Amino acid sequence: MGKHKLTWLVLVSLFANSAWAETQLNLTKGVTAVSRDVYDLHMLVLYICTTIGVLVFGAMFWSIAFHRKSKGAKPADFHESTKVEVLWTAIPIVILIAMAVPATQTLIAMEDNENSDVTIQITGSQWKWHYKYFDQDIEYYSVLSTPRKQYQNQQETNVVKGKNYLLEVDKPLVIPVNKKVRFLITSDDVIHSWWVPAFAVKQDANPGFINEAWTRVEEPGVYRGQCAELCGKDHGFMPIVVEVKSAEDYDTWLNEQQQRIAAAASAEQASLSASMSKEELMQLGETTYTAHCSACHQPTGLGLPPAFPALKGSPVATTGSIKDHLDIVFNGKAGTGMQAYGKQLSLKEIAAVVTYERNAWGNDTGDLVQSADVKAVSGEE
Amino acid sequence: MTTDTLDNASTADSHHDSFGDNHDHKMTGIKRWLYTTNHKDIGTLYLWFAFIMFLTGGALAMVIRAELFQPGLQLVEPDFFNQLTTVHGLVMVFGAIMPAFTGFANWMLPMMLGAPDMALPRMNNWSFWILPFAFAILLGSFFMESGAPNFGWTFYAPLSTTYSNGSTAFFVFAVHIMGISSIMGAINIVVTIMNMRAPGMTYMKMPLFVWTFFITAYLLIAVMPVLAGVVTMLLTDTYFGTSFFDAAGGGDPVMFQHIFWFFGHPEVYIMILPAFGIVSTTIPAFSRKRLFGYSSMVYATSSIALLSFIVWAHHMFTTGMPLFGELFFMYCTMLIAVPTGVKVFNWVATMWRGSLTFETPMLFSIAFVILFTIGGFSGLMLAMTPVDFQYHDTYFVVAHFHYVLVTGSLFSIYAGAYFWLPKWTGHMYNDTLSKWHFWCSLISVNLLFFPMHFLGLAGMPRRIPDYALQFADFNKWVSIGGFAFGLSQLIFLAVVIKCIRGGEKAPAKPWDGAIGLEWTVASPAPYHTFSTPPSQQDIDNADQHGH
Ligand code: HEM
Ligand SMILES: [Cu+2]
Ligand SMILES: [Cu+2]
Numbered sequence: 001m002g003k004h005k006l007t008w009l010v011l012v013s014l015f016a017n018s019a020w021a022e023t024q025l026n027l028t029k030g031v032t033a034v035s036r037d038v039y040d041l042h043m044l045v046l047y048i049c050t051t052i053g054v055l056v057f058g059a060m061f062w063s064i065a066f067h068r069k070s071k072g073a074k075p076a077d078f079h080e081s082t083k084v085e086v087l088w089t090a091i092p093i094v095i096l097i098a099m100a101v102p103a104t105q106t107l108i109a110m111e112d113n114e115n116s117d118v119t120i121q122i123t124g125s126q127w128k129w130h131y132k133y134f135d136q137d138i139e140y141y142s143v144l145s146t147p148r149k150q151y152q153n154q155q156e157t158n159v160v161k162g163k164n165y166l167l168e169v170d171k172p173l174v175i176p177v178n179k180k181v182r183f184l185i186t187s188d189d190v191i192h193s194w195w196v197p198a199f200a201v202k203q204d205a206n207p208g209f210i211n212e213a214w215t216r217v218e219e220p221g222v223y224r225g226q227c228a229e230l231c232g233k234d235h236g237f238m239p240i241v242v243e244v245k246s247a248e249d250y251d252t253w254l255n256e257q258q259q260r261i262a263a264a265a266s267a268e269q270a271s272l273s274a275s276m277s278k279e280e281l282m283q284l285g286e287t288t289y290t291a292h293c294s295a296c297h298q299p300t301g302l303g304l305p306p307a308f309p310a311l312k313g314s315p316v317a318t319t320g321s322i323k324d325h326l327d328i329v330f331n332g333k334a335g336t337g338m339q340a341y342g343k344q345l346s347l348k349e350i351a352a353v354v355t356y357e358r359n360a361w362g363n364d365t366g367d368l369v370q371s372a373d374v375k376a377v378s379g380e381e
Numbered sequence: 382m383t384t385d386t387l388d389n390a391s392t393a394d395s396h397h398d399s400f401g402d403n404h405d406h407k408m409t410g411i412k413r414w415l416y417t418t419n420h421k422d423i424g425t426l427y428l429w430f431a432f433i434m435f436l437t438g439g440a441l442a443m444v445i446r447a448e449l450f451q452p453g454l455q456l457v458e459p460d461f462f463n464q465l466t467t468v469h470g471l472v473m474v475f476g477a478i479m480p481a482f483t484g485f486a487n488w489m490l491p492m493m494l495g496a497p498d499m500a501l502p503r504m505n506n507w508s509f510w511i512l513p514f515a516f517a518i519l520l521g522s523f524f525m526e527s528g529a530p531n532f533g534w535t536f537y538a539p540l541s542t543t544y545s546n547g548s549t550a551f552f553v554f555a556v557h558i559m560g561i562s563s564i565m566g567a568i569n570i571v572v573t574i575m576n577m578r579a580p581g582m583t584y585m586k587m588p589l590f591v592w593t594f595f596i597t598a599y600l601l602i603a604v605m606p607v608l609a610g611v612v613t614m615l616l617t618d619t620y621f622g623t624s625f626f627d628a629a630g631g632g633d634p635v636m637f638q639h640i641f642w643f644f645g646h647p648e649v650y651i652m653i654l655p656a657f658g659i660v661s662t663t664i665p666a667f668s669r670k671r672l673f674g675y676s677s678m679v680y681a682t683s684s685i686a687l688l689s690f691i692v693w694a695h696h697m698f699t700t701g702m703p704l705f706g707e708l709f710f711m712y713c714t715m716l717i718a719v720p721t722g723v724k725v726f727n728w729v730a731t732m733w734r735g736s737l738t739f740e741t742p743m744l745f746s747i748a749f750v751i752l753f754t755i756g757g758f759s760g761l762m763l764a765m766t767p768v769d770f771q772y773h774d775t776y777f778v779v780a781h782f783h784y785v786l787v788t789g790s791l792f793s794i795y796a797g798a799y800f801w802l803p804k805w806t807g808h809m810y811n812d813t814l815s816k817w818h819f820w821c822s823l824i825s826v827n828l829l830f831f832p833m834h835f836l837g838l839a840g841m842p843r844r845i846p847d848y849a850l851q852f853a854d855f856n857k858w859v860s861i862g863g864f865a866f867g868l869s870q871l872i873f874l875a876v877v878i879k880c881i882r883g884g885e886k887a888p889a890k891p892w893d894g895a896i897g898l899e900w901t902v903a904s905p906a907p908y909h910t911f912s913t914p915p916s917q918q919d920i921d922n923a924d925q926h927g928h
Contacts, residue, residue: 024839049758076734079671153453208628211701236845
């Protein structure tokens with residue numbers, strides 16, 4: 001029959017597809033005790049549903065095959081039976097109880113946030129994650145690192161996409177293996193959701209409230225996830241990467257971070273007295289702008305009005321005072337997508353990006369902004 | 382009420398000709414449709430409106446699927462992508478499925494009850510005619526500076542308030558009008574069923590179709606005001622400085638979700654209970670057997686409706702509910718599977734040892750039972766809170782609700798449309814074309830939605846315009862299925878137009894196994910029916926209950 005041929009054709013070409021081998025069909029088992037329990041539960045329900053399906057659809061296809069008029073079937077005239085109604089109410093209830101018991105146990109285990117070894121605060125904002133290690137003074141933002149030209153394919157279609165396309169970040173979250181890590185999850189703007197399938201952790205980040213979740217990962221490695229709650233334009237572009245390290249590696253990493261922070265602080269101090277040339281400022285400005293501002297204000301500076309204003313020709317970035325310009329970049333604007341970049345960027349970067357905005361795209365004010373100017377604005381707050 | 386009902390029916394009995402013909406007491410041209418208070422005209426308007434909206438929402442979905450055909454952003458910008466998914470969802474829910482069922486209610490309820498018209502015909506006219514304005518506002522926002530709503534059909538705050546693109550006011554206004562329309566329609570249905578039943582038709586003699594619409598109407602009256610309330614809070618949060626959903630002002634964004642889903646979960650049953658009613662009519666007809674377990678069907682429908690009020694937070698397991706809350710909502714949600722199962726078992730028992738034939742309405746009904754049940758299975762999986770942490774907000778959920786809404790609600794609408802087209806138009810539909818419509822839809826819809834289960838399990842979040850490379854293969858197939866399904870629906874358009882314009886003349890009762898008062902009147906149904914009530918004999922013959 002033609003229809004069957006077509007179905008086979010479709011199936012064969014599907015399976016013949018080269019990338020098929022890598023395609024995942026089922027839920028991940030993950031790398032934690034909880035994620036394995038969740039997987040088992042998933043399989044249990046799947047098997048139960050499949051069995052019920054086979055029985056019910058089987059009965060139906062039996063009728064379709066044998067109780068058809070064309071085969072001379074005469075309709076029976078039963079149309080009621082309290083006995084079977086009670087039966088097919090009671091049996092499902094029993095099955096449901098059998099499912100509810102393990103589900104309850106797993107849930108209770110998942111919700112046990114006590115006795116953690118490490119606590120990390122996770123803050124979502126449009127469209128990046130911020131990680132802050134309690135008692136360690138370590139904090140940083142984690143942003144998508146896939147180059148824009150790999151996904152902006154409207155004009156250029158032939159750019160090769162990397163292996164971890166859209167699932168890679170500049171600075172991953174790092175946690176130790178076999179330790180109970182507690183996450184305190186919140187948001188600076190809209191609702192996001194922090195999800196790593198391999199840990200079976202998905203928890204909403206609600207602005208103004210803190211949610212808890214935890215994990216204890218058993219295998220070192222790199223695990224990837226994504227924001228799971230629609231959070232605006234770049235919801236699809238805020239991945240999560242977690243690096244799980246052995247105890248020693250984790251300690252080394254902590255030390256490196258401490259040193260990095262100390263170095264950054266002294267660089268910050270040094271930049272106050274240093275004065276950068278226009279070329280240096282513009283170069284650093286462009287890099288900073290591309291990484292932190294272009295998602296909203298666009299590489300062209302034209303923005304996406306009305307949600308995200310243009311900076312090209314905007315009074316703030318041209319005729320307005322440098323102080324006002326610095327003010328909005330440093331302190332942001334509450335209740336809009338414009339975040340306070342004072343706590344995200346170094347003084348130098350802010351000075352550079354503001355210089356860039358005042359001189360790029362034909363804004364040509366000729367203004368130069370130095371770290372000390374930024375410091376002056378921050379001091380006023 | 383009677384004067385209203387009969388105001389243009391004074392000479393009803395002497396005219397038993399097809400609708401579409403002109404009458405001395407019937408206006409002509411556009412005025413006929415603008416001023417009509419006739420339940421059949423209004424039913425027709427609702428059905429056409431729903432179909433146009435279905436094609437509109439479908440066109441948006443085609444763009445979505447074209448963008449998702451391969452990784453990378455090829456056609457649209459992410460923000461516009463969000464506008465597409467949002468408006469697609471709103472149009473399909475409020476513009477296609479709900480009005481289509483209201484169309485069925487208008488056409489069929491009076492005829493099934495042996496009543497001359499709906500109880501409140503002037504309100505009926507209003508409840509239809511405000512709808513096009515609501516959707517003009519919603520769709521018009523695409524052409525405004527703000528762009529269309531881009532915060533998802535669930536419009537979670539604060540994405541839809543503080544962080545909205547400025548479309549919130551249009552959105553709220555449109556939803557208010559849709560809500561008013563639905564409430565008026567629902568009141569009309571309740572009043573009609575309670576007051577207009579032919580003498581001798583007790584509640585337990587009503588066709589199950591009528592029961593499901595009766596219960597659905599109550600659900601609508603209960604939850605539409607909640608929707609109106611939550612969109613109003615959204616409006617004042619956005620424009621008038623309140624902070625219902627803003628923690629900085631003492632509010633709570635999660636409270637938005639509680640209020641929304643208190644409307645939202647019953648809403649999904651508003652979209653499926655009438656479908657239960659339709660297939661409970663068609664399956665017995667083509668099995669040539671009475672509906673198995675009529676009273677248990679009535680009780681199951683009622684318990685689903687009642688339970689639907691205490692399961693809303695199963696959409697919110699990841700919001701950080703206390704353990705006790707999660708357990709409560711998990712147990713209640715699992716419980717809903719019991720009456721749902723009873724319905725499925727009853728349909729299968731109806732077919733069991735029947736004398737089956739497979740006309741197009743039956744094909745759609747059988748597909749409904751199987752595919753809706755698959756949607757029910759994934760629902761049960763989603764109800765398991767620990768696993769929902771993995772499924773939630775992925776394509777697994779997208780697969781679930783499309784199985785219950787497309788192969789559920791929409792397929793039942795097709796089953797009903799093919800079943801009653803002969804009564805509506807007086808002609809038989811083109812059988813070959815209708816079979817093409819069925820088989821093309823069946824194959825493509827599964828290619829479209831089944832792989833979404835795999836995508837979700839493999840970790841693809843919903844509502845994203847671009848995705849990681851391991852999701853590429855399935856997305857390609859899903860898109861192909863999507864285009865094929867979209868095209869297949871044009872076959873239905875052709876069938877309907879052909880059927881209206883001509884075709885084999887339909888007898889009063891084209892299906893030998895069908896029962897129901899609607900088959901005791903001529904085909905096409907005269908403009909006015911049951912100006913004199915049906916006989917007790919007819920009512921008893923139409924009784925699905927059988928005693
Ligand atoms: C056995 C019956 C059912 C059960 C147990 C069930 C359960 C669920 C659960 C737990 C969710 C939330 C999933 C999540 O977001 O993580 C969900 C989502 C959904 N269900 Fe069902 N469901 C059932 C039947 C239905 C029916 C009959 C409809 C509509 C005709 C429906 C429509 C939806 C929709 C539209 C959503 C997604 C809403 C959104 O997030 O946009 N469900 N269902
Ligand atoms: Cu996000
Ligand atoms: Cu629900």
